[in-house]
Amino acid sequence: MLRKFWDCRKEYQERVRKKRRVPNMNNPQPSYFQNEDILHLSLSDEPEAGSVEISPDITAELNENGDLIGIEILAASAFLRDSILKSAQAKLLGLSKKAA
Template sequence: MNKTRLAYFEEDDVLHLVVSDDEEAGSVEVSPNITTELNNRGELIGIEILGASTFIRDSVLESVHAKILDLAKAKTA
């Protein structure tokens, strides 16, 4: 049975999410520094994020900022 696993390689600042133990047959860069790994059927088996600490920090800050703006708008409405 496949189990989702997450590995962070601090020295290289790479986050790797494995969603399947299938062998990788190819990959697609979906945006700068984010690559999806695919099996021979074209199904997602993993995601690799380069510069992971910056990516995650920026994503979390963006989400928090949006939530704060929503709350501020709700207070003034």
């Protein structure tokens, strides 16, 4: 019974995802270019038709329908380091507030 529920739920989520044109983030394909320090996350094999700069070092890649198909992060090492540090600090602050 539970398995049937999860199968129906997955099918429903897939239909909603297609209808809303939400990219499938369950299986992004990362590529790291060490010499340039660029991280590329490919969400689809579709050709890129355009892009949008989200921040100075992050670009969203779009297909011809305007759907997100990839993300490119320049200076990826610093971006990941800073993101992890911010996340860890937030968790530590949350833990210290709970302990007080």
